[in-house]
Amino acid sequence: MDTKHIELVPPLVEAGKSSDLAQSGHIVSASFSPSNNSLALHLAPLNLTGSKTSTVEQPEAVYLAGCDDVPSxxxxxxxxxxxxxxxxxxxxxxxxxxxxxxxxxxxxxxxxxxxxxxxxxxxxxxxxxxxxxxxxxxxxxxxxxxxxxxxxxxxxxxxxxxxxxxxxxxAPVGEELMEWLNIHFIEPSTEEGDQLSSLDHPWEDENFWSYLTRSTIRGFSKASLFFLNTLLQHSSEDLQELVKILIPLVESHPRLPQFTAERDFAYASRKWKDKVKALRVEMDRFLDESYDWWDPLSDLIGILEGRGDVIERVCEELGADWKEVCAAWGIFVDTRLRRQDLPDVVADVLETMPPDPTNLEDMMLSSLFSGxxxxxxxxxxxxxxxxxxxxxxxxxxxxxxxxxxxxxxxxxxxxxxxLAYAEYLRSDSTLWRITIAYLYSCGRVGEEQADEVLMRVPLSLNAATLDESLTPGDTMAEVVKDISAICLEHSRESVRRAVCKIASTMLVRSRDYGMAVSYSTSAEDWTGLGRVIDAVLDEYIQNGPVVFAGYASKIAPSMDEIQSSSRTHQIFAHRLMFTVRYSQMHKMRLDRDYPNAALDLLALLRDEIAPRSWWPILLCDAVEFLQYGPKLLFSSSDAIELLRKLEEISIRSSQGSGDDYLTVLIRTIKGGGEKEALERLKQVRLAIARYFARCTVGNG
Structure with missing residues (x-):
């Protein structure tokens, strides 16, 4: 796409009506995407002093356009x-x-x-x-x-x-240039040669001499010799005599690859040029304007002589361009032409045969030739x-x-x-690994851009399913692993941590709490770890103990590592321990292991593992254990501990500190408040009173 001209279909503004748009108080606004080189276009208020009040209703449509076509x-x-x-x-x-x-x-x-x-x-x-x-x-x-x-x-x-x-x-460069020319710009065509070779008298064809001359310039000696030999059947005895001399010259033309030493090549070339000069002297004896073959044969010999003016004129007549002249120059004019001397030759040739300014290939090639x-x-x-x-x-x-x-x-x-190429690659988000390979090779500026690309990769990922930003087989874990390896290679630790933070946030949204905890820990993002734990605890509030226990089991494997690490902030390690221990208690309860579940619940309260805001929840959970029969699950001292916690909640709440204790319980009561929460706790008090009664009569 031409980045200076973007066509929208249907157009935001009709052609020739841009002035009407300005008068209506609107402009076309564009916002560039931070993740790739695309942009969003839409109408926006002009907001200039004195502008007319908008009479045009802004369309809801937003056009998304890319500065480059996405690679196929x-x-x-x-x-x-x-x-x-x-x-x-x-x-x-x-x-x-x-x-x-x-x-x-x-x-x-x-x-x-x-x-x-x-x-x-x-x-x-x-x-x-x-x-x-x-x-x-x-x-x-x-x-x-x-x-x-x-x-x-x-x-x-x-x-x-x-x-x-x-x-x-x-080393001389002529042979390599001619080889390159013959590979990429094939002339004369094989079809033309086949057509001429099928004729009994090919020299009568109008293309004969042009084909023979082009073959000679390009170094196709077999084709040149074949058609020179056909001239031995020509009706002109003068031509036959000259061709008999010319054939061995073409056949013995010294070429650099034939020699092991450049000095030997230079000596052979001089000897060969002397023979060509002798042919020229011989040909001048047959100068006759009535011969239709004299001029083309003279041109052919002029090429062998290495006459630059003849090569330029003949190439132009043949429809060839400056490339052919420059390549032929190193074969016939200056057989020892060096790379460093080539630009001087090219400059002279381009004065009379300039490259095509409308052809980018021609402009690139001429610039290469010119150095x-x-x-x-x-x-x-x-x-x-x-x-x-x-x-x-x-x-x-x-x-x-x-x-x-x-x-x-x-x-x-x-x-x-x-960097320009890397920007083009950003049009396709699946190429992010390749994009950063180029960016990280471009010094500080490239490194900063690569950092931004890496930090945005997790934002385009869905931890549960693959989206269009992922190549087949990609998962969040694989992508973050790749990014971590890249950051290690390029010493971008801060970027690695930022990516882990972002990945953790994305995983919380998809409820993959186990991986989220792992990435927060890897990033040493303790605040982020706290948010993950809160999200797991919210599962209890929103969806109950069964769902909560299932999700909490995913973060349990991280507990030992986090507790043993000296880097972990203890407040978050403590909170993680409560979440895991609390989920384990519910799992035992769901498995009907009531005695151990009751002991764990009491330990969470007595050892103050549970935060104060969760005490009311645990006391409500304790009602099931207090009412359990046929045996008692708590000792009298255990029941007193439960009552003590309940009393603390009641007293502090009456003193205005209810927010420290009742917020979680209030959230479980849909539409309720502190009053409803305290009413709920009265049921706990009643259950404890009945439990004491059971203990008094020695039940269980």
Missing amino acids: SERRLFIADTVVIFSMFKSMLKDAHLRDPTWLQTRQALEIIRKLSVDYVNFIKECWIHASQPISRPEPLQFSVEHYRNLYSTFSLFVVLFVPEPGYED HADQVLKHASDFDLWLSAHLADIMEPLGLLDAELDFESGVTKRDEYV
Whole structure:
């Protein structure tokens, strides 16, 4: 999507009526999402002094739009596979800085950089081939076959020019450029050659000389020799005589890969050029304007002579462009052309054969040929943010980009492009793991952005079910585990704790109290731990002892660890112990183990494990045990302890401290207050009085 122009359907404002909107006292307002690069658009009041009172009713609709298209399944696969190479590259650089920054200039380091760069090229090639296959797909290709071809041609040229094999940095580059040209811009076509070869007199075809010339420029010696041999049947004896000399010259054209030493190649090239000059002298003897073959043959020999003006003119006539001229220059004009000298040649060629400014591929390639790294990245970012990010990532350690921080932005040139790519990735929340891999490679600014991404991941999760923010198989536990590992790797302990706090809050909402306690403890968030315990106790108030006991059993395993930890605030450890012990008491009661349940209830009160606000609840629970038969579950002293607690509640409540004792009981009485709570406790007093009566007569 063009971030400068977003079309809404249906439109908030009709075309050409924006002035009417302002007069009505409204504007189009946008709010950016904190979790990704999407935004919400809606009408909002203008709120300017003197603006007219709004006569337009604001629509309820809110438009959600993304600054980038969400990657399709195939694009996500491309992103996920290439981040593996990116991570290996980052690991190599990290190791380099730990051992010695100068190590990056060693042959070993350059071999690794080249190997990983070639991995990118090979993977792009596979994607291009896959996209080219005429197969049925679950969804249309988000990026065309041509897009992947452009990625392939650009990245492979970058490797040819800037990541050569170690030891060959200063070697002639012409052969590699011609090989690159023949791979990515195939000319002449095989079909054209097949058509010409089927003719008895191919030289009579209007495309004969253009095909022969193009084959010679491209170094296709077999095709050139085949059609040169057909000219031996030409009716012109003069042409036959010249072709007999030309054929062995084409056949013996020295090429750098044929030699083990550049010096031997240079010597052979000079000897060969002398023979070409001799052919030129011989040809001038047959100068005759009546020969229709003389001009094209002269051009062919001019190319072999290495005449730059002839190569430029012929390429232009053939419909070729500056790329072909530059590649041919290193084969015929300057056979020892170095990479560092190529920009000077390119500059001269581009003066007469400029690149197509409307073609981003052509602009990227011309910038690469010219050695202008900044221009390459600028055009690449307009074409595909993936390309600019990964080119910049390799360019910086190679010394092609300034590694200094920009004073205003606080990021390097490399980080600028990687951050832009990471922002694009944020359009798809399922790619958060990949997004933070790029962000954490971008210094302080990237780290801060990655922290924000990580802290928002749990907010998009549902602990009970998977939603669209999760990839298949993701759970809250797995996600938090991954985030913890990431934080450990990047020394982001504060982020890990914040994520655990957020995860705990989310788990409380889904009533997964066991995991919530674990995450609060891991984050050392004792206030959060208190909220989890309160939520479990609320289960008793809202849903009764059966539901409460089931949920409380989930937090029981954490009790020993929390109590034994010196970091835990004792008030929260004490509260957790009460919750677990109280739930265990109810479990025994539900299992009809009344004697042990009664003992536990009494211990909770006598040892003051239970908070004061829960005393009335426990006393109400005690009624069942006080009325139990046939035997007594409490001793006389136990019953006195129950009465003592009841008296304290009554006295303190009459003195105005009822809030300290009665709040929980009041919540269990729907619509009741302190008066109703005290009435409820009168039933407890009556049960205790009857119990004392039973003790007096010795029942049980």
